[in-house]
Amino acid sequence: LKKNQVIEMEHVKYYQCTLCNKVYDKKRYIFTCPSCGEHGILDVIYDYASLRHILTESYFRANLDFSIWRYLPILSVLDRHTDETLRVGWTPLYDSKHLREQIHLRHLYIKDEGLNPTGSLKDRASVIAVLKALEARKHIVSCSSTGNAASSLAGNAAKMGLKSVIFVPKRAPIGKLTQLQVYGSTLITVDGDYKDAFSLSKKAISHFGWYNRNAAINPHLVEGKKTVAFEIAEQLHFRVPDWVVVSVGDGCTIAGVYKGFYDFHQIGLIHKIPKLLGVQAEGCSPFVDAVDEERLIRESAENTIADSIAVGIPRNPIKALRAVSESLGAWVKVSDQAIMDAMFLMGKAEGIFAEPAASASLAGVIEAKRQGIIKEKDSVVVISTGNGLKDVKNATDHGEKPVLMKPDLSELIEYMNAKEKSEENYG
Numbered sequence: 001l002k003k004n005q006v007i008e009m010e011h012v013k014y015y016q017c018t019l020c021n022k023v024y025d026k027k028r029y030i031f032t033c034p035s036c037g038e039h040g041i042l043d044v045i046y047d048y049a050s051l052r053h054i055l056t057e058s059y060f061r062a063n064l065d066f067s068i069w070r071y072l073p074i075l076s077v078l079d080r081h082t083d084e085t086l087r088v089g090w091t092p093l094y095d096s097k098h099l100r101e102q103i104h105l106r107h108l109y110i111k112d113e114g115l116n117p118t119g120s121l122k123d124r125a126s127v128i129a130v131l132k133a134l135e136a137r138k139h140i141v142s143c144s145s146t147g148n149a150a151s152s153l154a155g156n157a158a159k160m161g162l163k164s165v166i167f168v169p170k171r172a173p174i175g176k177l178t179q180l181q182v183y184g185s186t187l188i189t190v191d192g193d194y195k196d197a198f199s200l201s202k203k204a205i206s207h208f209g210w211y212n213r214n215a216a217i218n219p220h221l222v223e224g225k226k227t228v229a230f231e232i233a234e235q236l237h238f239r240v241p242d243w244v245v246v247s248v249g250d251g252c253t254i255a256g257v258y259k260g261f262y263d264f265h266q267i268g269l270i271h272k273i274p275k276l277l278g279v280q281a282e283g284c285s286p287f288v289d290a291v292d293e294e295r296l297i298r299e300s301a302e303n304t305i306a307d308s309i310a311v312g313i314p315r316n317p318i319k320a321l322r323a324v325s326e327s328l329g330a331w332v333k334v335s336d337q338a339i340m341d342a343m344f345l346m347g348k349a350e351g352i353f354a355e356p357a358a359s360a361s362l363a364g365v366i367e368a369k370r371q372g373i374i375k376e377k378d379s380v381v382v383i384s385t386g387n388g389l390k391d392v393k394n395a396t397d398h399g400e401k402p403v404l405m406k407p408d409l410s411e412l413i414e415y416m417n418a419k420e421k422s423e424e425n426y427g
């Protein structure tokens with residue numbers, strides 16, 4: 001295909017409002033439904049009938065682009081500058097043999113999203129955001145974030161020669177803030193929590209006319225996130241698992257995972273949509289509590305070490321609730337202690353260092369198994385959404401302290417003998 005030929009986004013049919021179902025022309029530059037306002041989040045709907053003939057198993061087998069762009073025909077970006085972005089996606093899906101035995105599951109896989117260029121699944125959305133910003137001829141991109149959306153936007157913007165203005169709550173972990181400094185963002189630390197950072201960014205974005213990467217209201221970002229589901233399907237040779245497990249803050253990630261499986265199911269590449277397990281932290285569980293108590297979502301405290309899912313007012317409630325209910329999935333919440341235990345379990349058993357919010361997914365599997373929601377025979381994919389090096393403080397505080405000794409072999413021998421003995425005694 002020739003460059004600049006206008007075949008682009010040809011498979012996008014229209015945008016559809018998730019509230020009122022009204023349909024909008026794909027050429028319109030809108031994020032939310034003009035009749036429903038800011039709660040009318042849009043879905044991107046494709047021409048699945050024509051995609052059935054293009055996106056076949058043999059198409060994927062022959063595709064040597066091991067990045068998010070292997071899915072370009074079913075993304076809502078123009079085919080411009082895709083060869084200039086950071087390399088996002090095609091992260092490994094590990095068959096987690098040791099962990100599977102330890103938590104008594106027959107089939108367990110971990111999708112390590114911490115290996116994306118800025119260290120989290122958010123890169124899948126941010127790389128789309130920077131291309132959409134270029135399409136809209138904007139030179140400054142902006143978002144508010146608990147950390148990963150921000151560091152990811154900043155890195156992806158830098159690669160494309162764009163500037164970024166980032167609003168973060170005061171409690172963002174140092175690793176994520178450092179990324180912003182290194183990627184050259186204008187960094188606004190808001191004296192308040194995530195809600196306050198979000199509200200100031202919203203006003204600023206509309207005042208200055210920057211490109212808005214606040215995930216919930218921008219339908220193209222969920223489109224980016226859905227590629228993680230495409231990869232899981234491909235990596236399992238189109239035999240999808242019984243469960244896919246996702247930690248939930250705003251709800252955009254789980255909505256994206258659902259959309260990916262939905263798209264592949266519509267095209268006929270997979271025969272079912274896996275059940276989605278939404279996992280939240282006990283100290284901030286607005287989704288779980290609303291579902292348990294069969295009521296609307298209420299604002300919650302943001303009281304957990306899992307900063308990436310400490311979202312008191314989720315911005316994408318409709319899509320997230322729909323993802324879990326339509327997939328016939330479930331919701332669970334886990335304590336901070338369970339999250340830290342899961343972090344060390346994943347590290348020791350599989351060599352994957354996940355940040356607290358990412359470790360929450362594994363803690364969620366253990367909790368769901370305890371409750372009988374997940375059965376031993378079920379196949380499970382845990383999405384580890386972010387890299388542990390972003391937040392070493394919590395890990396250091398919970399980890400075994402290193403020993404200090406003189407540079408003396410006999411002291412070391414004594415120590416190793418004692419250690420061996422205590423491990424024999426206590427397993």
Ligand SMILES: *Cc1c(COP(=O)(O)O)cnc(C)c1O
Binds near residue numbers: 308
């Ligand atoms: C953002 C994020 C999540 C949750 O995604 P939401 O779209 O906010 O639900 C989970 N884990 C990590 C590491 C994240 O950065």
Ligand SMILES: [Zn+2]
Binds near residue numbers: 018019020022034036
């Ligand atoms: Zn609407």
